[in-house]
Amino acid sequence: MSREKTWKEISPAGVSSKSSIGFLTGDWKTYAPIRDLEKCTLCLQCVMFCPDGAIRWRPELGKIEFDLGFCKGCGICANECPAKAIKMVLEQE
Amino acid sequence: MEITKMTRQETMALSGDEAVAYAAKQSDVDVVAAYPITPQTIIVEKFSEYVANGEVQTEFVCTESEHSALATCLAASATGARTFTASASAGLALMHEMLFVASGCRTPIVMAIANRALSAPLNIHGDQSDSMAERDSGWIHLYVENAQEAYDSIIQAFKIAEDTNVMLPVIVGLDGFTLSHTLENVEVLPDDIVIGFIGKRELPNVLTHEGKTVPFKLDPDNPMTMGPIALPNYYFEFKRQQEEAMKNALKLIKEVNSEYARVSGRSYGDGLIECYRLEDADVAAVCVGSTAGTIKATVDELRQEGFKVGLLRLRTFRPLPIEELRSALRSVKVIGVMDKSMSFGGEGGAVFHEIRHTLYDVEKHPQIVDYIYGLGGRDSSPRELRRVYEDLLTILRVGHAKKTINYIGLRE
Numbered sequence: 001m002s003r004e005k006t007w008k009e010i011s012p013a014g015v016s017s018k019s020s021i022g023f024l025t026g027d028w029k030t031y032a033p034i035r036d037l038e039k040c041t042l043c044l045q046c047v048m049f050c051p052d053g054a055i056r057w058r059p060e061l062g063k064i065e066f067d068l069g070f071c072k073g074c075g076i077c078a079n080e081c082p083a084k085a086i087k088m089v090l091e092q093e
Numbered sequence: 094m095e096i097t098k099m100t101r102q103e104t105m106a107l108s109g110d111e112a113v114a115y116a117a118k119q120s121d122v123d124v125v126a127a128y129p130i131t132p133q134t135i136i137v138e139k140f141s142e143y144v145a146n147g148e149v150q151t152e153f154v155c156t157e158s159e160h161s162a163l164a165t166c167l168a169a170s171a172t173g174a175r176t177f178t179a180s181a182s183a184g185l186a187l188m189h190e191m192l193f194v195a196s197g198c199r200t201p202i203v204m205a206i207a208n209r210a211l212s213a214p215l216n217i218h219g220d221q222s223d224s225m226a227e228r229d230s231g232w233i234h235l236y237v238e239n240a241q242e243a244y245d246s247i248i249q250a251f252k253i254a255e256d257t258n259v260m261l262p263v264i265v266g267l268d269g270f271t272l273s274h275t276l277e278n279v280e281v282l283p284d285d286i287v288i289g290f291i292g293k294r295e296l297p298n299v300l301t302h303e304g305k306t307v308p309f310k311l312d313p314d315n316p317m318t319m320g321p322i323a324l325p326n327y328y329f330e331f332k333r334q335q336e337e338a339m340k341n342a343l344k345l346i347k348e349v350n351s352e353y354a355r356v357s358g359r360s361y362g363d364g365l366i367e368c369y370r371l372e373d374a375d376v377a378a379v380c381v382g383s384t385a386g387t388i389k390a391t392v393d394e395l396r397q398e399g400f401k402v403g404l405l406r407l408r409t410f411r412p413l414p415i416e417e418l419r420s421a422l423r424s425v426k427v428i429g430v431m432d433k434s435m436s437f438g439g440e441g442g443a444v445f446h447e448i449r450h451t452l453y454d455v456e457k458h459p460q461i462v463d464y465i466y467g468l469g470g471r472d473s474s475p476r477e478l479r480r481v482y483e484d485l486l487t488i489l490r491v492g493h494a495k496k497t498i499n500y501i502g503l504r505e
């Protein structure tokens with residue numbers, strides 16, 4: 001861990017010196033989404049509905065990815081999925 | 094003060110609000126976002142006329158509330174734009190949350206406040222409760238005495254706010270109706286002199302998350318995040334930076350005042366405080382805003398009668414010019430602070446607290462009493478202000494005050 005900077009060393013106005021990619025915000029969820037790949041039609045509704053951008057469409061791989069580091073477990077994806085392919089399950093540890 | 098030969102000024106008949114709008118027009122503002130509220134409305138009304146007539150290149154945004162108005166100004170200012178708005182009373186109160194975001198994001202917005210009482214009961218008239226309630230919002234607070242100073246201060250405010258050592262938003266307070274709606278002769282500078290005086294907005298370089306050192310502004314080519322989140326390990330450091338910016342502003346406000354004097358021939362004390370017949374005064378009033386005009390006449394009258402009285406007008410309320418106040422008031426024996434707002438349950442108004450705090454560390458404490466006056470636009474007559482001085486002279490004679498907190502013009 002690097003030394004924390006003094007007020008004279010940091011940029012004004014809270015300008016971020018680091019990207020938010022490294023600041024995981026999804027570690028407190030109660031439920032996590034689990035996808036049934038057989039039911040999923042890749043309609044991408046979940047990608048559009050996710051309020052945190054935690055579901056990504058990877059066209060080069062032809063698949064979607066859940067980033068659990070940012071998922072808060074709100075369940076909107078499961079609720080919106082027309083194919084009922086997403087289930088919210090209690091996180092274990 | 095000498096006026097440079099090339100500076101030819103025009104005399105215009107302007108109300109305080111119109112003077113503010115005219116100054117904003119000349120200041121080459123990029124974005125104005127505002128919502129109307131009495132007694133400020135004329136400012137944005139007048140400015141929207143300039144926009145409609147094509148007299149300015151400003152983007153004028155009509156928002157659905159004052160909260161949105163300041164949020165819009167904040168966003169515009171963050172892109173490096175020169176930004177202006179105006180408000181008063183409940184409108185300023187609705188902005189409260191965004192005031193802190195604007196100062197925390199170090200956006201140099203200039204906002205005119207036509208000072209007005211707060212509800213309830215509903216009152217549209219002038220007092221300083223609205224901006225005094227925003228004392229700790231991290232904005233620079235300037236208060237003016239007349240329409241001329243309102244014009245001059247708006248121009249100065251942009252130069253103060255945008256300085257890279259300051260980068261803080263500025264409130265310019267003018268007393269509602271007394272100044273906002275009263276016509277005065279106002280000397281205005283030519284457009285090019287105003288633009289030259291303020292200069293271009295400069296931006297300091299900052300380090301972004303991409304590791305680039307780029308100018309401090311929102312720019313798609315060099316993305317950065319301003320004021321997103323600071324946890325307990327960093328938030329405090331950003332607040333300390335704001336305090337330093339306030340200290341820098343103290344020095345800059347004085348410099349801008351002198352520089353403006355060279356251009357216009359007008360100055361307001363040292364920019365922070367204005368002393369009137371204070372040098373040998375035994376008793377003095379300290380006031381903020383337009384009442385200083387009436388008090389100066391009262392001081393002249395009492396001086397003619399042989400009383401050693403004076404006035405200190407606090408022009409810059411934030412940052413508080415502690416050293417200047419101590420030095421100016423060092424030999425005054427009795428001080429009467431004039432407060433046009435109340436701090437309920439706080440024993441006196443905001444200005445009283447500040448002045449008492451300022452003079453705590455001096456060797457010989459003067460007697461300091463508070464006079465709360467003019468709430469909800471109640472007129473303060475020369476006779477009433479004379480009574481304040483008579484009261485101060487009595488305290489000087491008998492050596493102590495009967496009452497520390499006094500109400501002027503209130504039916505007891």
